[in-house]
Amino acid sequence: MKKHFSSVLPLYVILLLFTIFATSDATIRRRDYTVPTVYPELLQTLTPITTKDPQDIYINLVLSYTDLAPDGYTRKVWTANGQYPGPLIHCNRGDRLIINVTNNFEDPTTIHWHGIFQLGSNWYDGVGGQTQCPILPGTSFVYNYTVGDQVGTYWWHSHYLAQYVDGLRGPLIVNDPDDPYLGQYDYEYVLTLEDWYHQLAEDLVAMRLAPGYSAFNPVPDAGLISGRGQYNCSRADSGAKCDPNNMPAIYTVTKGKKYRFRIINMSAEAFFWFSIDGHKLTVIEVDGVAVKSIELSVLPIHIGQRFSVIVDASKDVGSYWIRADIPEDCIFNSPETINANSDLDNNNNITGILRYDGAPNDLPNSKKFNDAWSNNLFPCQDLDISLIKPYEPVSPPQKVTDQFNISVTLGPDKKNTTKAYINGQSWAPDLTNPSIMKIMEEKINATKFPVNANAYMYDSEGGAVEIVIYNQNGAEHPFHLHGHNFFIIGMGSSGSPDVSQYNLIDPPLRDTITLPGSGWAVIRYLINNPGVWAFHCHIEWHVELGMVFQLIEMQSKIQELTLPPSVEALCKPGYQNTKRLAIPSAYPDDGETTITPGGYALYNPTKSSTKVKRTNKRSIEFTGKRKARNGRRAI
């Protein structure tokens, strides 16, 4: 296999592209836009991949703090290669990605490749406490996996505490050389939607976890389209560096051409309604699965979800608003809410610009579609599942071998701290001894995991899992499953599942589902990927409150696989407390769990008989046989 281009452009190419971009926009009305606060890669059409053969792609992600101003307001951003959003990874079906992550932060990290199944490489799924120990500051770790048969629109992000909210997230696009819609568009763009906060996520989490029950999450300060937004600087604290004329995302189109926009919702919290004035959106892909085309004026997108739409540049040459409205109903706000006086309260309509070649560099004066209410749109809820039909119909499993009933709640714990519960139990990661190490190295049966691991297991190879999720909370929760996509057999906003209403013929296939407030959903998937797979609400604040469980798929098969030495080495003894991990100790455990819930494990290095011997720079061998850690407290 050959090594081909690195998708991540060298800095000088980025600077060059930016110069070209900035120059071509030089006569734009807002001329004095300062600094390239975000890189322009997302505003360029994707370079087509012309090869069909799988290749090895080497990518370096160097993580560091960089001062950037995505919405005009300068803050410390957790970046990869100095840019926000993080580098676009563009590969082909079947490619192997060899991604060297160098952690120059002061806090540990892990990276998750959202939507990639990690067939046979569970340990590269990037979930601290489940599939790996975190990558410590000052060290590197190589993720090395193939995207297999998967194609479509994905993203990558830190899965370590709330770190992705601080900026560590970027797109991951897998080209399909045999895409059924090839030929129906001329160019491809990637467009990301994000909410943005001015306070550091660690501070927001500390506030969220402070005693005093609250149903409300922090309110974002701004929304971004492809990393660009406009903050009302007169609201910034004195002394803050803030540019009131920050450039919006501008996508250029040529009249007569068709564009595939790959839209990714990389938010921590915000739900968006996406639309482009005057241009209908033809949906052709949902979460990596080609679908029968659906024409929409407005596309609802929840966190973690992805869509491809075709936009036909057939209107008058001009400029049109790209809109990502955050419906007010989906931002829960009360005077006690963290960041309650956010500018988003008056300015919840996030905009970018679709500009035709030859149009003057003016701001658009286009009007929003007024038929937004067709297609059963409800604030904060998914696109009507009855509209989503896989392009190649796939029949869902008719028989279930393993069934789980899951209830999701939020509420105060004994200390009146807000927690989220899966069947009554808040999740807490064991960051120094993740599930995969317990199973593969220590041969601990998952039935013996602590209750706060929220582990559910099944072993029927070739069988099918059914998960019935009851949302006993009034708000929506976008649940994302790792390692699989699933058939959505049924879904409702009230009552309980009615078997006679299940769609066992042609249900949609997704990897993220938004549970309606006080509603339910039934999903099914095949048991074919041994591993430890997280299933969690993708609202980052809820992850920190413990709204996570893990599915242990075919333990005995996992044990037959070989854990790469580099993954074992991440769990070597000698971790130090870091500044960030120390935060929650101010808010100790509720006594129900051994570790502080919600991601903030108390980082006490435990004793282990394992010795690590570095034989050479690349390979690290374990000499001692790993034993169960005796430092761990029992439930």
Ligand SMILES: *[C@@H]1O[C@H](CO)[C@@H](O)[C@H](O)[C@H]1NC(C)=O
């Ligand atoms: C990963 O990148 C770091 C920093 O550039 C480098 O020191 C290290 O050798 C790289 N690791 C591998 C396996 O190439």
Ligand SMILES: *[C@@H]1O[C@H](CO)[C@@H](O)[C@H](O)[C@H]1NC(C)=O
């Ligand atoms: C990546 O993993 C494959 C399959 O295990 C292995 O053959 C290859 O040597 C690895 N590459 C690197 C750079 O580690």
Ligand SMILES: *[C@@H]1O[C@H](CO)[C@@H](O)[C@H](O)[C@H]1NC(C)=O
């Ligand atoms: C828990 O905190 C909430 C919000 O601060 C407060 O209204 C409530 O009285 C507290 N309940 C208890 C039992 O302390």
Ligand SMILES: *[C@@H]1O[C@H](CO)[C@@H](O)[C@H](O)[C@H]1NC(C)=O
């Ligand atoms: C910006 O914020 C200031 C202060 O809150 C407010 O007076 C002004 O109307 C806002 N401007 C816009 C365009 O929303």
Ligand SMILES: *[C@@H]1O[C@H](CO)[C@@H](O)[C@H](O)[C@H]1NC(C)=O
């Ligand atoms: C992005 O996801 C968040 C969280 O689920 C959701 O609130 C928001 O509406 C989504 N945005 C779009 C455009 O769907």
Ligand SMILES: *[C@@H]1O[C@H](CO)[C@@H](O)[C@H](O)[C@H]1NC(C)=O
């Ligand atoms: C934002 O969009 C909503 C829904 O389309 C509209 O009702 C509202 O007036 C808009 N708000 C602003 C500030 O433009």
Ligand SMILES: *[C@@H]1O[C@H](CO)[C@@H](O)[C@H](O)[C@H]1NC(C)=O
């Ligand atoms: C799940 O709930 C249904 C309906 O209450 C019940 O029939 C079924 O036995 C439950 N499944 C399990 C595994 O407990």
Ligand SMILES: *[C@@H]1O[C@H](CO)[C@@H](O)[C@H](O)[C@H]1NC(C)=O
């Ligand atoms: C784990 O324990 C359960 C319950 O005792 C048992 O049914 C299962 O076979 C065990 N699995 C393995 C891999 O040992």
Ligand SMILES: [Cu+2]
């Ligand atoms: Cu949630």
